Amino acid sequence: MNKEKKQEFTARVVNANRSELIVIMYDLIFAYMEDAQADYEKDDWEAVKVDFDHMETVIRRLVLDLNHSYKVANELYALYQFCLRQLALAKVKKNLEGMENAKAVLDNLYVGMKGMAKEDTTSPMMQNSQKVVAGLTYGKSSLSEVQLGDSNRGFYA
Secondary structure, eight states, rough: OOOHHHHHHHHHHHHHOOOHHHHHHHHHHHHHHHHHHHHTTTTOOOOOOOOHHHHHHHHHHHTTTTTTTSHHHHHHHHHHHHHHHHHHHHHHHHHHHHHHHHHHHHHHHHHHHHHHHHOOOOOSSSSSEEEEEEEEEESSOOOEEEEEEOOSSOOOO
């Protein structure tokens, strides 16, 4: 993942509420899948394995964040476990078929999570963070981001 993509994800996380954070995690998985596809086409299997490791880390985080007091959590758990098994299978077979199977499952879940995030009107999780404002500057085609904030960022004593 390149530097700009990481900065984009960082800016999104800073301003996200709980539901939006889940959508961002799905977007992270899809970004790593794109990286794995590009690395596979370059015939760089070591880089593909690293991309798979990143995907697995994000999916495991989604598993840990499930609230099992709701019935749907058990169903999501089973789907996430399926995705992890498919990624492990793809790693062993050294092809992307398992990743494509996992992507098909995650694509369907993503649609639902994105719809849920649109309805969530709670405030961002990070209350004392810098605000990022993006807009056009003097150049017609350049987009710049400015970070606004007070000097009291961090912990309050």
